Each structure stands twice: as structure tokens, then as C-alpha cells.
Amino acid sequence: MKKILLIEDDQTLRENTKELLEMLNYLVLDAANGKMGVELAVRYQPDLILCDILMPELDGYGVFEALHQIDSTSLIPFIFLSAKAEAADVRKGMNLGADDYLTKPFLEKDLIDAIESRLAKYFILKVKREKIKEEKTAAISSMNQLLDYFQKKGEICKCAKNKIIYEENKNADYVYLLDKGLVKTHRMDEYGKELITGVYNKGNFFGYYCFKNMSSYPETATALEKSMLYRIPHTEFNGILSKNHQLTIELAQLLSDNLSTLKEHLLEMAYGSVLKKTTNTILQFAELMKDKSQDEIKISRSDLASVAGISTESFIRSLSSLKKDGVIDIEGRSIKILNMDKLQSIR
Known part of the structure; x- marks a missing residue:
């Protein structure tokens, strides 16, 4: 009808x-x-x-x-x-x-x-x-072609700092590709404490959790800084994968690597020292922002502490210790790495 x-x-x-x-x-x-x-x-x-x-x-x-x-x-x-x-x-x-x-x-x-x-x-x-x-989606057989498809066919989304991109338990309608900026995924535990489950930079996909049709997102995604991203409907993304088995395998490997990284991060949160957690977090963000001209991190202390899995106060004390040793410098909200070798040795 x-x-x-x-x-x-x-x-x-x-x-x-x-x-x-x-x-x-x-x-x-x-x-x-x-x-x-x-x-x-x-x-x-x-x-x-x-x-x-x-x-x-x-x-x-x-x-x-x-x-x-x-x-x-x-x-x-x-x-x-x-x-x-x-x-x-x-x-x-x-x-x-x-x-x-x-x-x-x-x-x-x-x-x-x-x-x-x-x-x-x-x-x-x-x-x-x-x-x-269908002919165009059937031609997508590699991650590079998938990136190109998102950039040509995806809807452009511009996000201000701290803007929520999608929320936990809301309909999982879209899959995202980050083109500029930084994005974190996070969820709240039963005590109201935020746990950051992932940090994404340029060229990373996020918002994809299942090879079947999803009903809701299992976590929230928020822009850590001014960001630009592309998105396509979840059903369209699944349609691309259904026609390209090699691409599906590559994506499954990527999701597996992300889970391994998350597992290491959780183990570090459970057993690592406060200083080691702080150091690893600084290095993690430095790696994500390596395309910038300087080893400088401009992310809020609370977000960095949340990634490290420690209180903001403990994180700030560790930063003060690293600054005193000449490993980093702190200028306002910015953290600048002065001695990368020494920072990595603490790790």
C-alpha cells in the first residue's frame, strides 16, 4: 500500500x-x-x-x-x-x-x-x-576504501568541546569516523563514577559494537575537543560489510585489538601505581595527538584522571612530581613533554 x-x-x-x-x-x-x-x-x-x-x-x-x-x-x-x-x-x-x-x-x-x-x-x-x-558498496573491500566512502557519502557532524555525540541506551542509529579532534567513550558505574572506555583520534571508527542490527548504544561518546566527524546509518554500514567478507574480517580484527587495549587499560587501572598510571595516560594522549607540531596535551585534568582511573587530586599530585623532575612542564591547561625518554622509562 x-x-x-x-x-x-x-x-x-x-x-x-x-x-x-x-x-x-x-x-x-x-x-x-x-x-x-x-x-x-x-x-x-x-x-x-x-x-x-x-x-x-x-x-x-x-x-x-x-x-x-x-x-x-x-x-x-x-x-x-x-x-x-x-x-x-x-x-x-x-x-x-x-x-x-x-x-x-x-x-x-x-x-x-x-x-x-x-x-x-x-x-x-x-x-x-x-x-x-549496491554496485558502489560492493566495491568497498579495504579499510582505506571504507574511509573514502565515509568521507564522500557520510553526513558531516561538527561538535564543540564537551558535546555529547551519542548517549548510552539511546538508539544506535549511526557509525562514526573521526576526521578531526578527539573523542572519548565512557559509562558510569553503579556509584556514579565515570569510566572512560576508549579515546579516538583522526581516522578512527567508533559507535560500532555489533555485526547485527543494534537497538541501543552501550556507552556514551563525547568530544574532548572541537571535532569533525562523518556518520552513516548503522544499517548501511552493515550492508557494506555483508557484501565484503574481507573487510568484515579486518573490522573484526580492529574491534579485537580495541578490546585487548581496553583489557590492558583495565588491568593497569587495577594494579598499576598512581605515577605509572599518570605516565601511561600522558603517553597515550601524546600518541593520539602525534600529528600535532608539539608534544603538548590540552585536555582537562578530570578527563585525563578518568582515563588513568585515579582521582583528579592524585593525578595532579603526580603531574607536580613529574614537573619537579623536569619530565614535563605545565602551562595553564597545557601539559608539555620535555623529556620523552625519561617519561617512557617510568612506563
């Missing part, structure tokens, strides 16, 4: 048109104004939209432009309905990219013909797009 969204502020016309379309076995959603229409289109992804022009809240032109800017609704067939029959109005609607334009009062046959022809064209083009998409 095809789904049609009808956006019309005239209640009588809306109800009559809806009844006609339902008699023709269409599932009809209706909205009394443009703002409500945009919300329904985004939520329910109709197969076609019929939209009046002169409406409260948001007019038909505004509805079309709003939906055209959203990837998931930009290609839905769109037919304007309006009493405005002047050539300029028709031309404006079609120049925006609408698929058709019907003036009121319209004949039932004209409406039905317009709907059926636009739906037929839409599904023919949809099949072609999906075929092209």
Missing part, C-alpha cells in the same frame, strides 16, 4: 481528497499546515506528497524547500495543489523542483493520473539508485 501525505489547510477539501485516495487503496496521512506536514514527512517517509501553497505556519514553497534539504525526504515526489493558477506561480513551483502542479478545483482523474505517473517514475528511479548504490 503506497503512502501519501496530504498537506492542506482547507478541512473540507482535505477530508474529501483523503477519502477519495483511501478508496483507491492509498494510505493517507494528512496535515492542516506546512509545519505539521514537514514533521509528518520526516517521521513517516511517504511515497508522495500533495501540498497546498497558501497555508498558515509554513507555506507550500517553504515545505518543499525544507524537505529538499533533508536527505531522507529530498527525493520524495512532490505535487503542489493551489488555487493560484497564474503562470508565474506555476513556474515558481516547478523551478523549485516540484514534480507537478495542479490548480483547484481539479478533476479526480487529473489528480489520480498525476499521482500514478509520479509514483511510477519515482519507483523506477529508486530501483536504479539502489542498484548503483
Whole structure:
């Protein structure tokens, strides 16, 4: 059953048109104004939209432009309905990219013909797009090609420092590739203490935990500094893997390596000395930020302490000890490594 969204502020016309379309076995959603229409289109992804022009809240032109800017609704067939029959109005609607334009009062046959022809064209083009998409995803057979796919096809997300990217127990809708900045993943224990489970920098994937469809994220991800990343839907990512077994093996190895690193980190938290934990954390961040011009770390003390698994106060005391020995220097919020060899020897 095809789904049609009808956006019309005239209640009588809306109800009559809806009844006609339902008699023709269409599932009809209706909205009394443009703002409500945009919300329904985004939520329910109709197969076609019929939209009046002169409406409260948001007019038909505004509805079309709003939906055209959203990837998931930009290609839905769109037919304007309006009493405005002047050539300029028709031309404006079609120049925006609408698929058709019907003036009121319209004949039932004209409406039905317009709907059926636009739906037929839409599904023919949809099949072609999906075929092209399958061919492109089938060609992804290495991590480098996967990186390139994210950068070309992924949605760009810009995050300010401390912005939450996704939250624990929320729907796991996306997989991420970090292009700039630093991101931490973390969760809270039963006592309300934060445990950082991972730190990611440029070129790292995160947000992927299962080779099946996931229902929710098991942890929270937060930007440690101003960051830029790409994301694609989790279902699309799984589709890529299902067509490329070698890539799946590489990703499984990557996840395995991450688990090994996390295991070592947890063991270090349990048995390492405070100074050793501090040193290892500084070196870990220095490695992640090695593409920067100086061995300088600009991360909050509380985040560094959380990664180390010690209190902020203990971390700061260890930093003071390292500074006194000439291993590091502290300038405001920045930690600068002065003697890398000596720092590594403590490790």
C-alpha cells in the first residue's frame, strides 16, 4: 500500500481528497499546515506528497524547500495543489523542483493520473539508485576504501568541546569516523563514577559494537575537543560489510585489538601505581595527538584522571612530581613533554 501525505489547510477539501485516495487503496496521512506536514514527512517517509501553497505556519514553497534539504525526504515526489493558477506561480513551483502542479478545483482523474505517473517514475528511479548504490558498496573491500566512502557519502557532524555525540541506551542509529579532534567513550558505574572506555583520534571508527542490527548504544561518546566527524546509518554500514567478507574480517580484527587495549587499560587501572598510571595516560594522549607540531596535551585534568582511573587530586599530585623532575612542564591547561625518554622509562 503506497503512502501519501496530504498537506492542506482547507478541512473540507482535505477530508474529501483523503477519502477519495483511501478508496483507491492509498494510505493517507494528512496535515492542516506546512509545519505539521514537514514533521509528518520526516517521521513517516511517504511515497508522495500533495501540498497546498497558501497555508498558515509554513507555506507550500517553504515545505518543499525544507524537505529538499533533508536527505531522507529530498527525493520524495512532490505535487503542489493551489488555487493560484497564474503562470508565474506555476513556474515558481516547478523551478523549485516540484514534480507537478495542479490548480483547484481539479478533476479526480487529473489528480489520480498525476499521482500514478509520479509514483511510477519515482519507483523506477529508486530501483536504479539502489542498484548503483549496491554496485558502489560492493566495491568497498579495504579499510582505506571504507574511509573514502565515509568521507564522500557520510553526513558531516561538527561538535564543540564537551558535546555529547551519542548517549548510552539511546538508539544506535549511526557509525562514526573521526576526521578531526578527539573523542572519548565512557559509562558510569553503579556509584556514579565515570569510566572512560576508549579515546579516538583522526581516522578512527567508533559507535560500532555489533555485526547485527543494534537497538541501543552501550556507552556514551563525547568530544574532548572541537571535532569533525562523518556518520552513516548503522544499517548501511552493515550492508557494506555483508557484501565484503574481507573487510568484515579486518573490522573484526580492529574491534579485537580495541578490546585487548581496553583489557590492558583495565588491568593497569587495577594494579598499576598512581605515577605509572599518570605516565601511561600522558603517553597515550601524546600518541593520539602525534600529528600535532608539539608534544603538548590540552585536555582537562578530570578527563585525563578518568582515563588513568585515579582521582583528579592524585593525578595532579603526580603531574607536580613529574614537573619537579623536569619530565614535563605545565602551562595553564597545557601539559608539555620535555623529556620523552625519561617519561617512557617510568612506563
